[in-house]
Amino acid sequence: MDDLKLYAPHAAGLRRLLDITCDFSSRIRMRLGVDKCAVLHVERGSIVSSDRLPVSDGINLRALSEGETYRYLGMSQNLGIDVAVVKQAACDLFYERLTKVCKSLLSGVNKTRAFNGWAMPVLLYTFGVLRWTQTELDALDRKVRSIMTLHRMLHPKSSVMRLYIPRKCGGRGLLSAKVMHNSGVCSLREYFLSRADSVMHREVMECDKGLTPLALARDGWQSPAVLSTSDREAIWKGKELHGRFFQALHEPHVDKEASVHWLRFGDLFGETEGFVCAIQDQVIRTNNYRKHILRDGTADICRLCRRPGESLRHVTSGCSMLANTEYLHRHNQAARILHQELALKYGLIEQRLPYYKYQPDAVLENDRAKLYWDRPIITDRTILANKPDIVLMDQTESRVFLVDITIPYDENLRMSLLCAQ
Template sequence: MDDIKLYAKSERDIDSLIHTTRLYSNDIGMSFGLEKCSRMVTKRGKVVRTEGIELPEGNIADIEDSYKYLGIPQANGNHEEAARKAATTKYLQRVRQVLRSQLNGKNKIRAINTYALPVIRYPAGVIGWPKEEIEATDIKTRKLLTMHGGFHPKSSTLRLYAKRKEGGRGLVSVSTTVQDETRNIHEYITKMAPTDSVLSEYLRQQKPKKEEEGEEPSWKDRLLHGMYHRQIAEVADIQKSYQWLDKAGLKDSTEALIMAAQEQALSTRSIEAGVYHTKQDPRCRLCKDAPETIQHITAGCKMLAGKAYMERHNKVAGIVYRNICAEYGLEVPRSKWETPPRVVENDRAKILWDFQIQTDKMVVANQPDIVVVDKQKKTAVVIDVAVPNDSNIRKKEHEKLEKYQGLREELERMWRVKVTVVPVVIGALGAVTPKLGEWLQQIPGTTSEISVQKSAVLGTAKILCRTLKLPGLW
């Protein structure tokens, strides 16, 4: 420890302590940094000016106004307000610096937690921090996020501070930081008080704090913000449905847009008419047939089905197709925008893309997205992709299996191979069924859940931006 603070009852005693400290420092090979040393003498609460103290190395002058000890301003008075102001200013400066960077959404939040918040964490618990200032700083943080497109103004603030694995953004609030540090210091003082008279006296003088009753509210319980979570709770694998937040590496603006859509925070015509009680026609601006809800825009509008939904569908199917081609050594499409050829083949396998298969017996569903025939193993895999509303993923998965049973039987009879039907179903806002991983493992090559989930989410973000014509950032 090289930062030492000495206390004494008189000017003579403090000078003696300084000389003693200097002798010990010299014995262990340390010396005073005189430019950082200072002395303050007070009598009856008022600072007395002196000429300082002369040492062989030089003079230790009196404190002019205040000094910093371990980074916190101190003097003969209360400088907590100055310390709070300096810490808050530095914190917000670092938040702006992070938000202007090119980091993805997850890493921006992580940078705020590990680069900006320590500025608040360091003095927290040592100096008093009024609740109003803490809340104001959290509000300023959210405003900065909104200004940089990283948080929708009507999104759930509770979800912003929830863990990513639980469907949140993972931001740590200033309020939580101050509370944690204050509690940790208090626990330490309580533990050490029996062996330290100063800490014991401090505890004796402290007023007992009222314990907060009840658990913290959850965004999942909110009427609008939690609607999506309640809808997918029974049909989806919740943990995997939110894994795109942790693994996809999306921009913060894309994360904010998808989460705002899940929380019904985007201003669709149905929301404007039903929630904000405007005179807006609640019907869809494109098809005019159904209420314009997020679910309708992302997977239910007939005007978007021909191009927008098909483009999103083909992006997801394209990921599966490219992985299959790589597995069998076939030519992989050069870009994700390139439409794959109807048939590619080598001595190991044949792959059909959106190919209408002729069968002896009439089959209604004979044009799956992808068919893979392994010539060596004498097997075939029929793959069909769907991106429905998130609450319908389990139902759609079952429909795909039933739909191609007739084709499966015909192919087994005609081609004399073992045929497997594999549905790849991803919710428009990222929900996945518990069996998605098992289905993907039955497809040749290596296709991860997060890759197809990310593709579906990005496709939905594009549809929302185009349809709602969001002004500026929102």
């Protein structure tokens, strides 16, 4: 038992109910939190002032007057609930918590968890009790996004729908106030309607001719639209620009689970995560984006190599000016991670270093294996490409692995696969 309300037709009746409650409480070794209790006397619909109500020797319950409120299930109330005041208080606390989450040093995925598990429940309490319009809920969600943008966690041109799609499906797993409200209200109403066999539930339903947002006594109730995950995915997919990443993610040769692994288990900052998502959504202001999406008359020429077509594809894996610097660096970083894992696996090194500090030795050797890093292999016939990134010789199994790393753009992945086959 958490919060309790007692209703009685007159003061003497309330006295009796209170005696039963006190008696029961003391038998189960619980005490009334007297400082949180209050009494309200109503005559013909209006509040009348009254004396304090004695509970036991010397302890009295305070009486509520017209302007006072007390908290019941987290909401300030008197004879009814002052919807505007309670809503404003809930919103203030909600935004305060969101801002705290955004300012924290948590990783991107943990910020989302904190928002869903700590900020959103502030509003969840009120759904089904306070009346929220769809416009108000849209405004709430919009403000959440603008606060995220303010803290650099969301690119203003990024996909909105992707934000509300679970991380395992490639989204960012944020709860939307509108979706939570609509599904909450629908399931609460269904619950009451399914309990028509209980007298208490039936009484409540008969009274509610528009008292609550559920309007339980009303037949022609219009249930608000609830978007399922697949509905949201369909909207994401349908977007001309944002939908491209969705399409790429669902290509038959793409391992979707591995491709979204970083969203679920990565420890990137919220800012980095937002930036990577913006790149995937293809909303970065490249000259290609400016020419074809913004249509501001920019010539679509790469600012580095001066060749036509400064698309994201060109920047991330097609620019000749970046090939020998940035791409090579990225390639080496990826190869080093693999090298360190192999060296650890075969006991060639003992300690794991952060990948950016790890410097592979040209040759590592013990009685189990030999591991070469970027070393030419002498062959009988001359082979030009005789320098694999990594060569592993498993001495115990008498097997040699030649490892070559490539980091292709997702559209080139299929070609690399074909080449490998």
